[in-house]
Amino acid sequence: MKKISWITAASLVVANMIGTGVFTSLGFQLLEVQNTWTILILWIVGGIMALIGALVYAELGTYFRKTGGDYIFLSETLHPSIGYLYAWISLTVGFSAPIAIAAMAMNDYMNPIFNAGIFPGLIFLVLIPMVHMVSVHRSGQFQNLFTLFKILFLLFLIGLGFFFSSSVENPSFDFSDTWKSEILLPGFSVSLIYVFYAYTGWNSAAYILEEIKNPQKDLPKALIGATSLVLILYVLFQWVVLKHASVDELSGQVQIAEIAFHNLLGSEWGKWIGILIGFQLIATISGYAWIGPRITYAMAKDFKFWSPLAKLNSNQIPVRAILLNTLVSLILFLSGSFEQVMIYAGFVLQVMGTITVYSSLKVKETSGFRTPFKPYLQYIYIIFSTAISIYIFWDKPMESLAGIGLMVLGLVIYYFDKKNQR
Numbered sequence: 001m002k003k004i005s006w007i008t009a010a011s012l013v014v015a016n017m018i019g020t021g022v023f024t025s026l027g028f029q030l031l032e033v034q035n036t037w038t039i040l041i042l043w044i045v046g047g048i049m050a051l052i053g054a055l056v057y058a059e060l061g062t063y064f065r066k067t068g069g070d071y072i073f074l075s076e077t078l079h080p081s082i083g084y085l086y087a088w089i090s091l092t093v094g095f096s097a098p099i100a101i102a103a104m105a106m107n108d109y110m111n112p113i114f115n116a117g118i119f120p121g122l123i124f125l126v127l128i129p130m131v132h133m134v135s136v137h138r139s140g141q142f143q144n145l146f147t148l149f150k151i152l153f154l155l156f157l158i159g160l161g162f163f164f165s166s167s168v169e170n171p172s173f174d175f176s177d178t179w180k181s182e183i184l185l186p187g188f189s190v191s192l193i194y195v196f197y198a199y200t201g202w203n204s205a206a207y208i209l210e211e212i213k214n215p216q217k218d219l220p221k222a223l224i225g226a227t228s229l230v231l232i233l234y235v236l237f238q239w240v241v242l243k244h245a246s247v248d249e250l251s252g253q254v255q256i257a258e259i260a261f262h263n264l265l266g267s268e269w270g271k272w273i274g275i276l277i278g279f280q281l282i283a284t285i286s287g288y289a290w291i292g293p294r295i296t297y298a299m300a301k302d303f304k305f306w307s308p309l310a311k312l313n314s315n316q317i318p319v320r321a322i323l324l325n326t327l328v329s330l331i332l333f334l335s336g337s338f339e340q341v342m343i344y345a346g347f348v349l350q351v352m353g354t355i356t357v358y359s360s361l362k363v364k365e366t367s368g369f370r371t372p373f374k375p376y377l378q379y380i381y382i383i384f385s386t387a388i389s390i391y392i393f394w395d396k397p398m399e400s401l402a403g404i405g406l407m408v409l410g411l412v413i414y415y416f417d418k419k420n421q422r
Helices: 006-017 021-029 036-064 070-077 080-094 096-114 119-131 136-163 186-199 204-211 215-243 256-265 267-302 319-335 338-362 376-395 397-416
Strands: none
Touching: 006 136, 006 204, 006 215, 006 267, 021 036, 021 096, 021 186, 021 215, 021 256, 036 070, 036 186, 036 204, 036 215, 036 338, 036 376, 070 080, 070 267, 070 338, 080 096, 080 267, 080 319, 080 338, 080 397, 096 119, 096 267, 096 319, 096 338, 119 136, 119 267, 119 319, 136 215, 136 256, 136 267, 186 215, 186 338, 186 376, 204 215, 204 267, 215 256, 256 267, 267 319, 338 376, 338 397, 376 397
């Protein structure tokens, strides 16, 4: 099997991170906080937490050296039931929900011109996973191409935003000292929910370790380099959107980028910016469609109930796992609302990610990458992430309870499932 370079692994991370969150989250945040410093602090804090997570996952990945990500890490360090739970969550929401959300957002951005209802997102949701049924080499080529478009497009928007002066009568800029009180409000923590979701994907390359040429060296480069790049792009992009739209225009809106660039370029060009935002989500759908089934496959090798999904094609691709992951994405796409699915997925992933970072404390010695300042960075992440999870539950109890119910169901299935004999 031809393996991928660290550049392709990094492009996978970038593609999974730069998705719907950066183009949609700001409108929800402005319902809670309005100071520009507060907004920028939100995105910097979220990026630092993602970077800490990337450092931790680089250590775990280079220690275990197996495809499967959190499933492997949690099964080996804590208990097989915890790893099983993560694989169950990955199948039902962790990697299927971001695909569904990206497809929903694709519809929102493309319909002003195409007026095709649910079909733009539906078509890409179904067709893109088929690319990943061919070979790892083909998956890498496809991912690199659309991730390059994603990065260049975001840089283009940032460049436009900085080059042109604002034509908005009351732009969203507010550099007063009200940020000092805003960061203490519950709304600040609620806003971090959306930021953390926007940074989801910083661990992507850790799920396909056996498909990377030299994971000992390439995994840390891919995770840390890609996460650092995305942090910079995210902060610059929020600045540009705030510069070219007012708080009243953006608050509560999903298509914040289209609003800002409508003001900057006019209605016709603003619509085409929306089309391109929808188009760049191809890389996001592709990234999650690539890595999600690998976790399902890792679990299927170990447990009888899922063992039919462990079958590989001639190019060592888990086609059945890809098909099931696509089916779950399709169900979420057809049944859920954008914000509900985002909160639902965000809460569950936040909890499980925190547990995985905790599991890294069980790794005492490693010949691979080691998290700097261990265990202090882990403690910072765990405390911060736990606080966010509590706020999510407090602010969105129904979605959070649905997530907890899903986790309980996964543990029940584990109880009745049996391990395969090796």
